[in-house]
Amino acid sequence: xxxxxxxxxxxxxxxxxxxxxxxxxxxxxxxxxxxxxxxxxxxxxxxxxxxxxxxxxxxxxxxxxxxxxxxxxxxxxxxxxxxxxxxxxxxxxxxxxxxxxxxxxxxxxxxxxxxxxxxxxxxxxxxxxxxxxxxxxxxxxxxxxxxxxxxxxxxxxxxxxxxxxxxxxxxxxxxxxxxxxxxxxxxxxxxxxxxxxxxxxxxxxxxxxxxxxxxxxxxxxxxxxxxxxxxxxxxxxxxxxxxxxxxxxxxxxxxxxxxxxxxxxxxxxxxxxxxxxxxxxxxxxxxxxxxxxxxxxxxxxxxxxxxxxxxxxxxxxxxxxxxxxxxxxxxxxxxxxxxxxxxxxxxxx
Numbered sequence: 461x462x463x464x465x466x467x468x469x470x471x472x473x474x475x476x477x478x479x480x481x482x483x484x485x486x487x488x489x490x491x492x493x494x495x496x497x498x499x500x501x502x503x504x505x506x507x508x509x510x511x512x513x514x515x516x517x518x519x520x521x522x523x524x525x526x527x528x529x530x531x532x533x534x535x536x537x538x539x540x541x542x543x544x545x546x547x548x549x550x551x552x553x554x555x556x557x558x559x560x561x562x563x564x565x566x567x568x569x570x571x572x573x574x575x576x577x578x579x580x581x582x583x584x585x586x587x588x589x590x591x592x593x594x595x596x597x598x599x600x601x602x603x604x605x606x607x608x609x610x611x612x613x614x615x616x617x618x619x620x621x622x623x624x625x626x627x628x629x630x631x632x633x634x635x636x637x638x639x640x641x642x643x644x645x646x647x648x649x650x651x652x653x654x655x656x657x658x659x660x661x662x663x664x665x666x667x668x669x670x671x672x673x674x675x676x677x678x679x680x681x682x683x684x685x686x687x688x689x690x691x692x693x694x695x696x697x698x699x700x701x702x703x704x705x706x707x708x709x710x711x712x713x714x715x716x717x718x719x720x721x722x723x724x725x726x727x728x729x730x731x732x733x734x735x736x737x738x739x740x741x742x743x744x745x746x747x748x749x750x751x752x753x754x755x756x757x758x759x760x761x762x763x764x765x766x767x768x769x770x771x772x773x774x775x776x777x778x779x780x781x782x783x784x785x786x787x788x789x790x791x792x793x794x795x796x797x798x799x800x801x802x803x804x805x806x807x808x809x
Contacts, residue, residue: 461493486769487756489808490778495526495795496533496802503797504744504784505550505646509557514787514795516802517547517559517646526802528789538577540567548643549603551593556621560590560603562643568603570621581615581624588613591641592648596656596673604648604658610636612660616674633679638663640689642708645745645760645785647695650704657728659706661692667706669728682731684708685719693722695746699754702727705772707759709742714763717741723772739775740766744784749807751791760786760796 505517514526521537521544538545538559545567549560559577560568566588568581590605590613599620605613611629640662641648650657658668665686666679684706686692694708702725709720717739722731743761748754757768759775762782766775783798786805794805 461491485809487767487807487809490765490767491806491808492779492781492796493804493806494801495531495804496524497800499800502546502784502799503802504548504644505559506785506787506795506797506802507550507552507557507646508787508789508795509552511789514802515550515552515557516797517550519544519546521545523547523550523559526795538569540579543567549590549593549646551595551601551603553595553598553601553621555598558593558601558621560593562589562591564588566590566605568615568624580621583613583615583626589643590615591643592646594649594651594656596651596654600673602649602651602656602674604641606640607635610634612639612641612658612668614658614674627674632677633666633668635660638689639666639679640692642692642694642744644694644711647697647745647747647785648693650696650698652698652701655701655727657696657698657704659693659696659708661686661694661708662689663687665692665708667693667696667728667731680728680731682706682722683719683733684722684731685710685716694742694744697746697748697757698728699748699752703754703771704728705746705748705757706731707740707743707746711742711744714742714761721772734772735768735775739777740764745786747786747788747794749791750788758786758794760784762798765796 501518503518524535545561547559556571566583569577572578585608587608593603595601611632614627615624639660656670691710696706698704704724706722743759749756759766760783764780765778783796786796788794
């Protein structure tokens with residue numbers, strides 16, 4: 461297990477919460493323990509299924525289930541014809557586990573009554589590439605991907621994942637100007653109640669918003685860096701229905717920290733640049749830490765992990781250890797995935 465101490469002198473001004481009798485303390489130490497090591501895997505999709513289990517999707521047809529209580533893994537392969545499948549979008553609706561492959565053809569699988577994975581959606585197109593998935597509730601879910609026509613690809617289920625329908629382009633914002641999405645961490649989508657936000661990047665980087673579980677959509681402009689196929693928003697998260705944060709940049713220039721972090725406090729109607737020209741640079745995943753009143757954020761990428769306790773205004777670099785994605789079990793424990801590994805991350809205050 462590795463230990464990392466955070467230099468929080470500059471952040472100590474924010475260490476007291478006047479609204480509570482108990483002083484609020486920022487994170488002071490991070491412990492990282494690798495719980496899966498397999499150099500053949502690239503693991504970009506993590507999902508905490510419940511308080512006892514974690515799932516991942518990866519390349520080489522591989523997906524896995526981790527039992528937190530017994531510290532054991534069940535690693536499986538999902539084959540389809542002779543394809544080498546890679547799963548970067550996974551999700552669960554409290555009853556079934558879902559995983560969606562990138563590339564052509566797009567294949568969406570769900571757990572079946574027999575315990576195996578069954579194919580519930582297939583899309584064949586030379587441009588098809590799905591990036592992320594989320595569920596509003598047991599019955600309704602969404603997955604998003606790059607454009608195959610003049611709009612982003614959005615598929616929705618209203619029957620607990622048994623069937624999925626693609627939204628036609630005349631019902632979606634135009635993406636012919638170069639908007640795309642990045643399958644970097646399965647965090648392009650955030651759902652809160654009936655509201656949904658989708659982060660896009662590329663030549664034009666917008667946030668797509670729906671207030672009615674995907675029935676209607678609008679595109680909201682953002683000030684994040686954009687203009688190239690590799691620039692824009694890579695990840696988005698909301699603490700509640702009003703406070704949200706987006707991060708990205710350009711993965712080909714990972715140290716560039718110009719205009720790569722944005723924040724909203726009005727439900728995504730408007731976005732402002734924060735920590736401009738300050739670390740961190742490119743990161744592939746952003747997550748609010750639970751029970752932090754929207755103050756604490758953690759960003760991860762292949763260049764390391766960074767922490768903020770003032771909603772992204774200032775940041776502290778935690779470690780150079782690289783990860784693609786992270787998910788929080790609670791405000792003290794998270795699980796992170798990267799190239800060849802999954803790690804347990806424990807936060808000390």
